[in-house]
Amino acid sequence: MNLRSLNLYFFSLLLLTLFIILVQKFHSPVEPLLRKISYIIFTPFLKTEREIEEEVEKALLYIRDLKKAMKMIGSYKKLKEELQAYRERVSQYEEILTKLEEDLDFYFPPKAKYVVSKIIYYDPSGEDRFFIIRDGKNKEIKKGDIVVSKGYIIGIVDEVYPSTSKVITLFNEKTALLVSVENLPKAYIYRGGRPYGKLMYVEIKDNVKEGDRVLYKDLTMRIPPFPVGEVIYTGFGEDPFFKEVMVKPYVSPRSVEFVVVFKE
Structure with a gap:
């Protein structure tokens, strides 16, 4: 209307x-x-x-x-x-x-104390010489603790803060690990390096060859012999009594997110 x-x-x-x-x-x-x-x-x-x-x-x-x-x-x-x-x-x-299943899918020894943590910061240089995890003194982490992911050694705790820790990787020259070569009774020192680490004090007579696995060696027997890397080169070095042995780490820290810190 x-x-x-x-x-x-x-x-x-x-x-x-x-x-x-x-x-x-x-x-x-x-x-x-x-x-x-x-x-x-x-x-x-x-x-x-x-x-x-x-x-x-x-x-x-x-x-x-x-x-x-x-x-x-x-x-x-x-x-x-x-x-x-x-x-x-x-x-x-x-x-x-x-990601947790991928990074933590390995054997956890019952006698070893450990902390599951997460990487929150990577080496900005791109050389992966260190990374930061989100746990520190609050979880009783200490300098020298071994860091594992995917069943492989990826680093050692170098500095500990209240709630974070700095981990130096197998590519860092400061890294030194007591290791052994699979099927050999002797112990050696793994020295970090970029792009490959070195196996120190390998005598000329030692039967270390390319393709051998380098394993972490814990004298207390609490931590399993987690793999460190693979021998990719053996030859004569400057020292006439020792071989020059190059080791390629199995895992890059950028390929993982969660880690396990085994307390020494």
């Missing part, structure tokens, strides 16, 4: 009201006839009023239902966002668990 129709409607109601007042005030023989005529004339307007009321009621009901629907849509969107965030967290946890 447009504005012109509404104006006409309210003007007609006004005329009807005035007419009824006059009829009631002045009684006449034609009063019943006038009432009947009035009813015939204004009934369409009364019907229109009822229709308007019904349309208004329908509109109010529609608005109420629309509000409920919008509220439900908002709740659904919020639930969808929460579900997506939950899926992302689950995916992250699955990745962490997968």
Whole structure:
């Protein structure tokens, strides 16, 4: 209904009201006839009023239902966002668990004390001479503790702080490990280096050859002989009494995320 129709409607109601007042005030023989005529004339307007009321009621009901629907849509969107965030967290946890399984899938000796930690910082030079783990004095880690991942030696704790520790890797010249060569009874010293480490004090007569595995040697027998690296070169060096033996570490620290610190 447009504005012109509404104006006409309210003007007609006004005329009807005035007419009824006059009829009631002045009684006449034609009063019943006038009432009947009035009813015939204004009934369409009364019907229109009822229709308007019904349309208004329908509109109010529609608005109420629309509000409920919008509220439900908002709740659904919020639930969808929460579900997506939950899926992302689950995916992250699955990745962490997968990485844990890869990095910690090896034998844990029952007599050795250890701490499972996480690498939080790598050598920014790209030479992988050290990395930082997120545990330190708070977990009773000490300088000299052996660091293992994926069942291989990857470094030694060099500096310990309240809640972090610096680990020097097998590529660091400061690294020195007591090791042995598989199937040989003697002990040697592994000296770190880049890109390869060296096996020190290998006598000329020692049957150390390329392809031999170099293993960590713990004199207390608490820590297993975890592999350190593989002999890739043997030859004569400057010292006539000892061989020059180069060792390639098995694992780069950048390929791991979780480590185990075995306490010396």
